[in-house]
Amino acid sequence: MTALRIVLLGKNGQVGAALQPRLASLGNLSAHDRTTCDLGDIDQLRAVIRAARPGLIVNAAAYTAVDKAETERDLCHRINAVAPGILAEEAKAAGAWLIHYSTDYVFDGTKPSPYTEDDATAPLNAYGRAKLSGEQAIISATPDHTILRVSWVYGAPGTNFATTILRLAGEREELRIVADQCGAPTSADLIADMTTDLARRFILSGAEHRNAARGRFHLAPSGHTSWHRYAIELVREARRQNWPLTLSEEDIVAITTEQYPTPAARPRNSVLDTAKLRRLLGFDPPPWQASLKDFISRLYPLQRKGH
């Protein structure tokens, strides 16, 4: 029997790097970064998929510079809206299943409770609008897709809120962090684990199981927090692990969104209701704090080497 051919795009991103070894365990993996498959180059994108003739495509590549997207709208749209549609067309032609990632930024954050997959979308920024268009392009091009909406992602390698706070906690005596936006910090490893589990059990195990994996799903750990409380948790854990810090938890000051203006507006509520995915996979994700300890301990040697 020939091994399943899998194409991964964005192999060096936070989620892509976590996916690589896991997807390699499922089949014959061909993993790409932007040098071998630039999502801005439609001809190259089509050629890569046609040459690979995959059974599964996982798209972890995206334009993720949320603030910069406000001034690079065309580029962001090309990568996050147009390319996923092309990918979906090629997936359909190849008879492949497409797994794609989207974002909590498709919502405006005004709902007082966690967002479900059926809630109305209303993105506040250019990145969120492009990601939503990408979802819609996929849905129109092929029924054989799984769209996983994730939020507040951290992974190594990567530059994210956690790595930034840990760096600044070794340089500054005070940090002012937004306390009125809430979400669930999500490790790239959790996303990769749940993606692989879903692929193995529902997409690769026969046509009769696939229907359950079709559509949009919210993927997040359990619980939620604010950026401010997240920063405190990071510093507390780094202190436990004897990082040389220049501040402590009390030096992290809570501020409002208005006190920290950014080019792109962000939703106040980014909390995703994961009941649909929990029902499908049959387990509850761990609390958001669970993988922070391990992440920080893996980061420490890298940080010291100046990576």
Ligand SMILES: NC(=O)c1ccc[n+]([C@@H]2O[C@H](COP(=O)([O-])OP(=O)(O)OC[C@H]3O[C@@H](n4cnc5c(N)ncnc54)[C@H](OP(=O)(O)O)[C@@H]3O)[C@@H](O)[C@H]2O)c1
């Ligand atoms: N990070 C978050 O907090 C967050 C939140 C919600 C949703 N998401 C979604 O989750 C998914 C994974 O995000 P992530 O955190 O892993 O992002 P990431 O670390 O920024 O990785 C994105 C990857 O996409 C690649 N890429 C960018 N432009 C490309 C292009 N034109 N052609 C080919 N590759 C390109 C990047 O390559 P380079 O390294 O060469 O730039 C990078 O490897 C994305 O769909 C993202 O929208 C992320």
